[in-house]
Amino acid sequence: MQVLTKSFQKVAFQWPEGFYSDGIHIGLRRQKKDFGWLFSKVPAAAAGTYTTNQFQAAPTKLTKAMIDQDHQLQGLLLNSAVANSCTGQQGWDNAVQEQTWLANKLAVDPSLIGVASTGLIGAQLPMDVIKNGLPQLTPTKSDAVTYAVLTTDKQPKTICVQCELSGHLVTITGFAKGSGMIHPKMATMLGFITTDAQIAGEDLQALLSDQVDETFNQITVDGDTSTNDMVVTMANGLAENPNLTPDTADYATFAAAFHTVLGELAKQIAADGEGATKxxxxxxxxxxxxxxxxxxxxxxxxxxxxxxxxxxxxxxxxxxxxxxxxxxxxxxxxxxxxxxxxxxxxxxxxxxxxxxxxxxxxxxxxxxxxxxxxxxxxxxxxxxxxxxxxxxxxxxxxxxx
CATH class of the missing domain: 3.10.20.340 (ArgJ beta chain, C-terminal domain)
Known part of the structure; x- marks a missing residue:
């Protein structure tokens, strides 16, 4: 096992134990990657924060509903180019269909699947394109999915931090998209944080909600709050550390590392604001x-x-x-x-x-x-x-x- 010389440290991008992803081009955009997935091989504790815009998009509502049930997720289906926002009942049905298709592909209950979309508001998803693209996704350890959610971003926002908790190496890896329509009243963009730490969903939710206020909620590019935005965290426990609770000795170390991940992603979004030079x-x-x-x-x-x-x-x-x-x-x-x-x-x-x-x-x-x-x-x-x-x-x- 790698020996850490301090409580936590930044390392090269890698997924935590048991997480897989992929990002591909299926034709939602002209050339760039536009479709991807992220999943854990076992159900993971999950937490989320969501846009306060009253026109909350179908995928955001759906993912929130799944996490609110029992704070568990196993997979996320992601796309750029089309936000599936302000799309009425058809938009909701399409989000549920995406959820069902991915649940079938992973052979899990649909309640363990979330959906995230970003792009143009008001357009319906081309479901034939989505359906044909889904079989092309493979379980990789690459960073391709971080490109699949980009819109006007110049590059992905990524960070990976590792810490040692009671002799177990824990990895926290995050990525985000966001360049315009950035003025969080929660977290205005899409952000995804994965970890192999063992922590209950309710404790993970409390930690995320608290730390979002001083990280993602403290960035702004243009004063606009979008309709699709959320931050989702998944912790699958495969590092096999003792369960983290606020009263355990390891909690402060994990919380500090987690805060670093959120803070670095927030700053990367601000630096990549549309047209920004500083x-x-x-x-x-x-x-x-x-x-x-x-x-x-x-x-x-x-x-x-x-x-x-x-x-x-x-x-x-x-x-x-x-x-x-x-x-x-x-x-x-x-x-x-x-x-x-x-x-x-x-x-x-x-x-x-x-x-x-x-x-x-x-x-x-x-x-x-x-x-x-x-x-x-x-x-x-x-x-x-x-x-x-x-x-x-x-x-x-x-x-x-």
Whole structure:
């Protein structure tokens, strides 16, 4: 067994014990992979979080219903290009048909199958294409499925972390898609996390729900919440570690590793925002409450004026402080500090002298860090976004066509 030198570490992409997948092209898109599956050879504990958009898509509703029954899943069928959202009863029937077909292929009960779709809203799935594509899926250990869910993404978002729990090597592997329509009120995109850890479904759900709030829910690209989005986690227990509960010694290690997976996927989504050239991270310190810290951080990375200024490499801190003031956060308006990439711009809500050329040069980097010290408490917050570019408009002006 591999010996870990610290509580957990990032490793090259690999599936946890007992997980298999595949991703292929079946004709939903012109050329790129557009169809895939992910499954465990045994039923797995499962947890999910889902979009709060009132027009929740059929596959999202179906998967939520399956997980809510008894927090178990064994397989997921995934497609890009067609969202199967706002498609009425036919769309629901199609999602159930997909579920049935995959259940038959895996010889499991349909209640153990979920479905995830992403793409154009309002179009019906071409079910003949889906039916003909399903037999082509094979059980591989490749990362092909991570490509099959992409839409306007430039690349997949993936991470793999391993930790040792009571002498058992546990792997946590996650992948996600998301580039536009990103402003989570849960987790706006598709995210999938697999692990061979042994943990009950209810405990996994509590952990996921808690950690989504400070990871996926703290990213924004364009302020729009989509109809199809969800994060699904499956834990099949094949690492054979002692069962994890919040009161066990190994739980903190697993929770920290799990948080790293969610956080890294969230940041990768923000960095790959449609048309983006820069990842923007905002750290808020000394807020009156955690809610205030999180709210201020997300407001800053979500401000179109801040995003446009960062694209233009313009150190216009007035856009940042005005965004802070527009939130309902409890503030001491005379004592706010702001810096960008470590260069102080504002102290006690007043401008500091700075060399504009130096600040502008640092804004040319691919990652921009905004630090805000509210000097009004002991809480903090963090959020991630991206710059707003001409290319964002170009991509979304022709998304349907």
């Amino acid at each position: 990842l923007v991270e905002c750290n808020v310190w000394h807020a009156a409450s955690e809610a205030d810290g999180q709210q201020v951080a997300k407001a800053i990375v979500g401000s179109n004026l801040v995003k446009a200024a960062i694209f233009g490499e313009d150190p216009n801190w007035g856009r940042i402080i005005s965004t802070i003031g527009a939130t309902p956060a409890d503030l001491d308006i005379d004592h706010v500090n702001i810096s960008m990439n470590g260069l102080p711009l504002v102290a006690d809500s007043l401008a500091l002298p700075f060399d504009e050329a130096t600040v502008k040069a640092t804004l040319g980097q691919s990652k921009i860090t905004i630090d805000v010290d509210l000097q009004h408490g002991d809480a903090s917050g963090q959020a991630w976004g991206c710059d707003l570019t001409y290319n964002y408009v170009k991509i979304n002006a022709s998304y349907h066509t």
